[in-house]
Amino acid sequence: MDTKAVATILRDNNVLQLEEQQLQDALEQSREYWYQIANLAFHLREAGFSSEFTNPRLALHRIPKLQVRSGRLHVRPYGMTPIRSLCCEASSIWTLSTDQDCGKLKKQMSHLTFVQVGIAAATSFSFIEDAFSSWNGMSGGNVIGPNYLGILALGWCYVLCAQLVKMRGEDSSMQYTQCQAGYSDESLPDPSQVHVIDVGEVDESVARWWSAILAPNEGWKATVKQTPQGEFLAPWSVSRACETHFSIKYQGTLSPDPDPKPLSSERAFKALVEFARLHELQSQFPIALTMALTIPTHKYYRLSAKLPLPRATGFKSITTPVNAEWMNLKEDLPYYMTLSCSPEVMMSTFCGAFWEQDVPCNLVSPWLHPIINEVLGDLPENELEVLAFIGTIRQPRFSAFWIGAIASGLGPEILHRVRGGHPPLDRVAFPWTGCPQSFMDVAGSGPYTCKDPDYILREDVWRLTNYPSTDGDNESYQHGPRVPWAPCGASLTRDCALYVTAHLDCPRHEYEYDHWVWYLPDGTLMQDRGFSEQVTPAVSESRFDNIQLKTRREFKRTQFDQEASREASGQVFLWYFFGGEGLPSESIYQEEWLKEVWENNMSEFGGGEFDDGEVPEPVVKSGEFVDSWLDTVS
Template identity: 30%
Template sequence: MLFPCWNGHDTLRPSFLQSFKCLVYSRLIWRALFLQKQPAIPVSCSQVKRLLHRTPSIQASPEFLESTDRSSLALEGYTEWSLSSDNNCGLGPTKKNSTRRVYIGVSQPATCRLSADFGNWTGFNYLPGSSGNYLSILALGWSYVLSTRLIELRQKTADDGVFYTGNWALLGTLDDSPSCFSLDLDGYEFAEAQWWAALLAPGRGWQAILKRDCKSYNPSWECHLSDTNFFRLDYKAPISFSKDASPPSSNEAQRFLYNLARRYNCFDQLLAAFTAALTFPRHARSGYYITLPLPIQSSGNLLQDLEPIYEDQLPSLDEIPSFLCLSSTTNLVLSCLGSCLWDQNIPSNLVSEWLNPLLGETIPCLAPEGKVNTILNNLARRRPQVASLCLGAAITGLLCHVVRICQSHILPGSLEANAWTTSPQSFMDPENHQRIPVYLQNGRPMIPREDELRLLYLANIESRTYELPALCPYPPTGLVSLEQCSLEVQLHAHCGHRLSYLSWNWVTKNGQAMRDDGVSCSGSINPGPQHIKPRFWLSAYLTGFIRKVCLLRIITA
């Protein structure tokens, strides 16, 4: 830890020097990031498959235990952890569990409005990008794909399914209403045109339903436009839509999305829109309104075909259940977004000094038109493993909500988020467990409070399950006398206990467990050396050198 706070008489209130060092450190870190101005989005935001690391999948088993209440439908499961030890102390090796819920249904679907907050689509850094902005259209398409895939997996009766409501988008051309956005569907098959008409209808053009205990639940990913006739479909063939028609399957709907991406050559936006749809359950659970970017017509100047560049990163039909599980597990998305602001060198009593230069000084000074993109760029550089979730949150407005929340609250951490994304989340992460260092003060053995808290979490011998870890991701400060610790800590302080992830288990109706070892997929896009600008590497080298010199001076002061 760069700022130990146990060397003074007051372990709770940091000294003036400690606060000053943390403020300088914070300003150095954040301003070094903000000085690296790049108009395009970091390429790490496009690597959505980096989120899949032993990530479990929602499956079609009818034996899965479901729990319901007035507002949500969830699947029950738990994470299985292995507890190891350097000594033969009786506590390890053993296994313990942490119960979690995967929220797959809500009582009311989400609605969204169109906004210019996100700005223009700039494309991914080092990679060719499309023109125009079709993110809102494609995100609504992914909403249908994810919702329908969930229905296909969890359907039990004929009442469960996807249906048209009879509400359709307007037909015509751009000349009929210049204030509308015209989507060219000429040449598409009838079923495809009808699907787009339902997706872009004002209000609710389609609905997905899971019936449980005489109550209807909508998939957590279902999202509809607010009541406005903004879209007009350009379809020259004579058609008459019917609400009794069968909506497409998730596989067919994904093919329709690909067709639109080919027509407008916007596969980079198709990938970005998928990351946006992954954040819809968090909006639905928190009650945040979804904002999607205003669409802009393509200029049609890009000659390079983008499909070969991005097709391997787009999710396959078999990978979508893993993304469903990841985006709807308790606190996982919020933990990943909050971890972009977290720093492992900051103790809990210096959080204000760490966050204020960013939240109170830097962000309020940003120009409104580029604020979201600037925040996204910097948070994505700090946590490239979860950068794609940052992009999705920026597109839907969730990122701005998280920034505002962090001004007054600290987001909870998630051990599953660390295991499934390999991105650091809090001081409770398994890789932070170690043999506890012992310090002598006046002849009394003392241990850090953060190690005491980790060991208390591990050494709960009266329970076979783990509850939620410490809500605050920042470690507690100070030392505690080993003699004043609980008996479990005294017995195992020298054992070197460690925690490691084993697997996820789905709870079945008969109380048994169904093991799910998860899906891993690297799925990275290599931009190639021809896209890298030498000037950028020189700037990064100089920035890193200056940063190390300043940090050395601060720490040794």
């Protein structure tokens, strides 16, 4: 499919609020694209998963290996919750390509960030009949097998907690609590309301571990650090809030020791592998890991995770587990842990699936409306599985994380963050995962000036404004815009600052992610270039072009509003305004969407008087550009 059919829209126009016909034309083209994507997603949902969809390793690109023994630990607010977190300080380092060095830009820039390594309270979760409660795995059709996604995810949470405790050492500890699930040979209050989980032939230490995994409330406690501000737990610590009853069935004898030593990360992983083999849960095992990896993101957004209820009956696959791939999951855990401990990166990447490179800020509403409101808007939460496949089509290398996110109940929050036009955005998300998600992630192409050399696209003005000049006069812009959408239109070069016009004749500049820096306890700096400097081959979006759809769904068309476009436009222009340049003397800044903002802040930030006579006509009139765009997609 050709996303360019929707992408190259009105880049050169100098009008923020478009005419109704222009918006309707853009809306129809967006519908054509998104309806096709949605129908493919519904098809994939029925057809089952192919193996690459369930491989989380495809998402590992430049992600650094977690170093939790940090010399710069901070207790600070983190996310939407008032509860403080334990975070380690780190930095991302970006370098200017040597063949692009004109001497007017700094050769390197650094951005400080925080990685969460401890939480003050466990994340709540419940078992519920919701997305992926039925699992057809790689079989497709109506063949429904056993479903232990939720239970496997809890096992992975324990493995991650134990791994972090092992990596921390020092005052970290792992222990079982008094809460535990019962055993099947014990009397049950109401057997019909109890989920009996067969864990096979295990020794008493593994049986006790399963009792902690399936316990109500918190079955284990992974303490990362004791501080004057309180105790901090591993980020994957969870507490079951529902009243679902579990009973453990196993072959073996109960230990006379009521509180044996908790399993290590290695032994817990082995027990989880044996459980997956026993129930032949090949495709569920890696997806359950990605579900566990979303737990810190749930915490960040004050959400309770929702895990699928277990299903013991049904068809079992005869496929033999691939032990090497499962072992890779354990070996790669420190990389997955860094990603998981960075909820802003996780949510930025999920929301990035709805970003399109050349859709400007003033067309966000007609671009998003068909998929967010018409396709997904009326779906109940238990049918949001299709969102996982939409994400898979748009971001093939992140497919396993998409399935895990929807299976853990994160789908509604992702849609909420996208819908308003101002999704979260994190600078390192693109180099870490290989999934671009902002116009700032790409350098653009061709010369900086337009066909008319008196003009430069605003998105290039924004890029050059963000790049650090050697004289430091644009330091207030170092953090970049907080929305992914490019500003529309073009600016007169005479209205641009010197740190922009100084590069009009330069080849395209670009700062590339170089490495990550961890600050160790002995004061040394550890440089980490990431899991791989080569992008892992992943299924391409183009592979879906060959799928023949036997049926197509019809979606109810609804009226759209301009709120997402208004929010996206306001935010991307606010970044430029609040950086210190004041009000530029261009007509677009006097349009309704922006004028009130400027007037409210004029006295504080300055800016000259506006004169309509000073502003020439735009490079390309919006109507002409719409006509040329429609010609390319007809």
